[in-house]
Structures are given as structure tokens and as C-alpha cells.
Amino acid sequence: MSALARLASDHATVAGSLPVAVVARDGREAALGVVTALGLPGGREENWRYTSLRPLDEVRFVPQLSIDAASVDQARSLLPDPLTGFDRYVFIDGLFAAALSADPGSARGVSIDTRAPLDAAFGQDGADARFGALAVAFAPEALSITAAASATRDIEVLFIATRQGTESASYPAVTIHAGEHARLRVVERHLGAAHSATFSNAAIDLQIGSAAQVGHVRVQQLGAEAIHFETLRVEIGADAGYTLDTVALGARSARTTLHARLAGHGARIGYAHSVALADTQVNDTYAVIEHAAPGTETTQDYRGIAAGRSRVAFNGHVVMRSGAAKSASQQSLRSLLAGPGAEADVRPQLEIYTDDVKASHGATSGKLDEHMLFYLLSRGIERRVAQSLLKWAFLTGLVARIAIPALRMQIERAFAQRFTGEDAAVAQELV
Amino acid sequence: MLKIENLHVTVGERKVLNGLTLEVPTGEVHAIMGPNGSGKSTLAYALAGRPGYEATQGRVLYDGQDLLALPAEERARAGVFLGFQYPVEIPGVNNVYLLKAALNARRKAAGLTEIDAFEFLEFVRGRMKFMQMDESFLSRGVNESFSGGEKKRNEILQMLVLEPRLALLDETDSGLDIDAMKVVAQGINSLRGPDRSIVLVTHYQRLLDHVRPDRVHVLSRGRIVHSGGPDLALELERRGYDWVLEASAA
Numbered sequence: 001m002s003a004l005a006r007l008a009s010d011h012a013t014v015a016g017s018l019p020v021a022v023v024a025r026d027g028r029e030a031a032l033g034v035v036t037a038l039g040l041p042g043g044r045e046e047n048w049r050y051t052s053l054r055p056l057d058e059v060r061f062v063p064q065l066s067i068d069a070a071s072v073d074q075a076r077s078l079l080p081d082p083l084t085g086f087d088r089y090v091f092i093d094g095l096f097a098a099a100l101s102a103d104p105g106s107a108r109g110v111s112i113d114t115r116a117p118l119d120a121a122f123g124q125d126g127a128d129a130r131f132g133a134l135a136v137a138f139a140p141e142a143l144s145i146t147a148a149a150s151a152t153r154d155i156e157v158l159f160i161a162t163r164q165g166t167e168s169a170s171y172p173a174v175t176i177h178a179g180e181h182a183r184l185r186v187v188e189r190h191l192g193a194a195h196s197a198t199f200s201n202a203a204i205d206l207q208i209g210s211a212a213q214v215g216h217v218r219v220q221q222l223g224a225e226a227i228h229f230e231t232l233r234v235e236i237g238a239d240a241g242y243t244l245d246t247v248a249l250g251a252r253s254a255r256t257t258l259h260a261r262l263a264g265h266g267a268r269i270g271y272a273h274s275v276a277l278a279d280t281q282v283n284d285t286y287a288v289i290e291h292a293a294p295g296t297e298t299t300q301d302y303r304g305i306a307a308g309r310s311r312v313a314f315n316g317h318v319v320m321r322s323g324a325a326k327s328a329s330q331q332s333l334r335s336l337l338a339g340p341g342a343e344a345d346v347r348p349q350l351e352i353y354t355d356d357v358k359a360s361h362g363a364t365s366g367k368l369d370e371h372m373l374f375y376l377l378s379r380g381i382e383r384r385v386a387q388s389l390l391k392w393a394f395l396t397g398l399v400a401r402i403a404i405p406a407l408r409m410q411i412e413r414a415f416a417q418r419f420t421g422e423d424a425a426v427a428q429e430l431v
Numbered sequence: 432m433l434k435i436e437n438l439h440v441t442v443g444e445r446k447v448l449n450g451l452t453l454e455v456p457t458g459e460v461h462a463i464m465g466p467n468g469s470g471k472s473t474l475a476y477a478l479a480g481r482p483g484y485e486a487t488q489g490r491v492l493y494d495g496q497d498l499l500a501l502p503a504e505e506r507a508r509a510g511v512f513l514g515f516q517y518p519v520e521i522p523g524v525n526n527v528y529l530l531k532a533a534l535n536a537r538r539k540a541a542g543l544t545e546i547d548a549f550e551f552l553e554f555v556r557g558r559m560k561f562m563q564m565d566e567s568f569l570s571r572g573v574n575e576s577f578s579g580g581e582k583k584r585n586e587i588l589q590m591l592v593l594e595p596r597l598a599l600l601d602e603t604d605s606g607l608d609i610d611a612m613k614v615v616a617q618g619i620n621s622l623r624g625p626d627r628s629i630v631l632v633t634h635y636q637r638l639l640d641h642v643r644p645d646r647v648h649v650l651s652r653g654r655i656v657h658s659g660g661p662d663l664a665l666e667l668e669r670r671g672y673d674w675v676l677e678a679s680a681a
Contacts, residue, residue: 393523
């Protein structure tokens, strides 16, 4: 059976049991229709050239509808240390796990709903409709975080995948609304056991009101055999600021599709994305940032390091619409090959429909910086150690600006574990 | 200490040094001056072992050993230090790590044990105080977001920590205000001693007001064309380079 045929039959099996409070029955049918009409993407499509899609032939699309004790035990063993001051929401295979959460519920002007409605049209106007629609068709639950005007709160959301992808799928879904002048910090993590082969498809939807500030840190540490897709939609209002720090280490094959729209005058996005891969992992991102209002700003930084025979790809597409006068965009995309069979493809893309904008981009793929290397050598540091130091510096450069020290430390430890041999000894000293 | 004989250096396709000969005895401070593009920085880089700076002829003896045969890191461990004109920023590697790793590499080469962490911090703090640097600097990335003056101070701090036998300082005075210049000069002077040599590559005479050289050399078109005592720097400041270049061409 083809993946598409299995998708339809899985949906038929489970449709009657999916909560209508999250998406109404007809909304789910319509979303399924979008996926089946467009078909699953193939490697011949430009924006999907680097994603490994073959694993879709192996997975089941039916979501888990209840959590068993074994999954709770496994999830508990994977929980990182809590972050001080953050309320914690834990989902196991896409389902809210109250027992593992520290859930004060609605508080301080921020209301929380773990079974909130998901926009039935999610993802359909975005950079690629299919995986967003897939989430709408199947997601059994969705977390919503709604901040009233001027509210402030720090929230940590953990999605832990425990079931094999050949058995069932996980559909992490989050909707965030930040009211005017609200200040939210959201840490979103996707975790799995070290060698697990889970299948997850996440839908993350943000609406940021005028003059609000949202700091969003996303960390993906799924198992080494996991298949992971995620679709993000972000709408940023006037004078609002959104920082998105993404770190990806896990999964055999992971794909991120992002569509961020700077919708109001003076809206800003600061997007940093760090990826460290080994073995035969693949990580592919397609990020569209659309400047739709005057005076909007983008800064985008990517660092991808590919060891072994892994493959990193990042396509950073910035669009300046005709109404985006006096907007500015700055992209710095860098990849580093650290294995004989590794591959990297980083592409900045600019599409400009108005004069009077500033847009700069730089992309490099390849080797360690020769100037930095010589500087270290000139101080007597062994070449192998100097190379390890520079790999570390390359990878942690973007993480350094995550303003949550405990989280930064956890990420750096995870990076250090990713280093092997000589590199590992150096990394351990630097953490 | 340092004996350079008929050194020819090519950078890419360009011949930059064309038969440079120079001797710097142990315990002396020599200044290399010269117009833009004369090869001053190339000399410093070639001596420190920068890739791409290829010696095609001649030889360089450092304490009697063939310096050009050693890779950059071994030159450093043998006691050669280059103070960069444009120190590079390395975010993600903090200063304290670099200083400690560099010092231990040097100690290991000298047959000494690694310095323990406590002793090291005491040692570095003393030198930082001397260089009027804030302690917060230790946890920052190497040269990361440092001003031009801070970068130069950091070069001198590294030099004071590593205590090289031969220090090559490439335009360490450029970009410094007068107060920073005094601090940097004080750092350099503190390292002067009977068992070390210092080569100051400089464009202007003003550093030499604070660090009095034993000898001054004029470099032009890749060769030393004139040498003299410390007063030569003042004369160059007053009269420019043309008279030296004309005299050497004659």
C-alpha cells in the first residue's frame, strides 16, 4: 500500500474517535482532502529535494488516543531538569500528561487549554500545505496559550514521543496568541529515547499582537531513528518582536517548514537555527519570511554541522512585498562539513517587490575559518584541538544568545555528547 | 636569537619579501618601520608560520634552529609569539580557555607539568590587573565584541601570560588612544629582559616614544634598506621615508 493510500485508510479507521472540540469532523475531512489532492511531496519538488521522504512508507498515521503506564514511565525518564520560573506542560505522543506537568492552569493573564481548537485551515496558506493539513486531519489534542494584553509568563512545553512510528503517530500541536504588549517566553522541546524510531508531525501556530514580545526556543532531540515533520505559522503585529531560536540534534529525518509574516509596521523577527548531525541523519528546513508592512526587520542566522554521512539543508527565503518600504533583512547562513561523506546545502533567497529596502545575505558551506585556525595555532594550540575548538565555537555561537542559562547549559551538554573522539574531550572542557 | 638571511616570501602570486636579511640579538628590541605595502606584516606572518606565506629562498634561524621548518603551533610552543594587527574574534571559545590551553601547550613543550586551575587564575588575574583589564573579560569569547583597543590589550595580555622568547608585535599601536598606548607600552616594557627579543612592526614612531628600541630598520620593497639607532625613528617621523628610499636606490 502506498503512503497516501495508508493515510486515507488510517484516517477512516480513526476519524470517528478524534475529538471534534479540537477540529470538527468536516474540518478534518477537508484537511485530509488537501493532503490527498496534493499528494505527499516527492524528492523532485524543489523545496523537498533534501528531505528524506522514504520513511513515510514505513509509518502509520493513526494517533495514539490514550497514554499507558509504560509510556508515562519512559517519558518520565526523559524529562530534563525543569527551568526555574517556567510552568511545565508535558505531552506524551501528542496527549497531555497531567501527572508529569506542573500546571497552574490559567494564571497571570495567560489562559491555557490543553484541548483547544486547532485552526482547520492551519498551514494551508503557508509555505507548504501538506504537513500542516496532516496535523489538522489527525491531531487528537492541541495546547493553546493565550496571553491577555500586557500579560507576562514563561512556559515550557515538552513533547515526548514514545511509540514506534510503525505503530502510531504523534501530532504535537500548539497555538499561541500574545495580546498587545504581552511578554511570553516559550520553550518547546521534542524528545525521544536515544534510538527510538518514532513518527511525529507538529503544528505550531503563533499570533503575536502589536508591541508584544515573544521569545520562542525550540529544541528537537528525538531518537536517532525518528521521523519528524513540523510546520510553523507565525503572524507578527505592529512593533512586535519575535525571537525564534531553534536547535536540532535528533531524528533520522527531520523537516521544518516555517512561514513567518511580518504583518504590522515595525514588526521584527530574529531567527537563529543551529543543527548538529551525525551518521546518516538528514535535517532540512524551508523558512519563508514575508515582509508585508513598512519598517519590518529580519535577522536570520543558520549554523549547520554535518558529520559522518549526514546531510544539512537550509533554504532561507525572504520576501519583501510592495508595502514593505524601509524594511531590512539580514541573513547569515553557514554550514560546516565534518565528515567525509557529509553534505550541506544552504541557500539564501531574496524576492523583492519594492525599492527602499535593505537586504543582505551571506552563505558559506565548507571548512573551518582559516583566520581563526591560524590564530589558535599561533598560540601553540595543537591543530586537532584547535579544529575541535572551532567546531564547538561554530555550533555554540548562536546558542550563546539564548537568555535562559539553565537551558543553554542543557543544550551545550547535548552538543558536547554529539562530539566524538578528540572533539568530545575539548567540548567537555568547554561546557 | 633571530637570524634572517636573504629571505624571499611569496603570498599567492605576489613576491613580497625579496632578500630580507636581519639579525636580532638576544635581549634587544628592534623596530621595523616602512611605508605601506613594504612587507612589514608579511615578515611578521612569515615568521609566525601563517599558511599561504611561502618562503621561496633564504633561511631563518631561531636560537640556531630552522624556524621555517616548523609548523605554526610548534613555533609558538618554542617561544615565538605574534601579536596580531587585526586579532580575530572567536565567539564560543572563551578567553580563559584559550589562555590556559596556550600556556599549558607552552609548558608541555618546555617539559613542565600543566598548571593547576587555581594557580592559573591567580597568575592571569595579576597580569590582567597590570593591563588594566576587567575580570569579566575572562568568560567572554576570544576578542568577541572587543573594541580595537581591547583587542590589542588582549594580545599583550596573552604575551605576558605566555612569556615568549621572541615577540613579534605587528602594529600593536594602531587604533590605540594615548592612555591605551601607555598601558600597552608598559606591558611590552615589562617583558624586556636579557633572555628575550622583541620585534616591533610599526608604521609610526609614537609607540617608540614609550618603548625605546635598540635598533630601527627601514623596510622597503621587501628588503631592509637602512638601519640605525633609536634616533632613526625620530628622523623618519620628521623627514618621512623618501630620503631613505632615495639613498638606498642610489
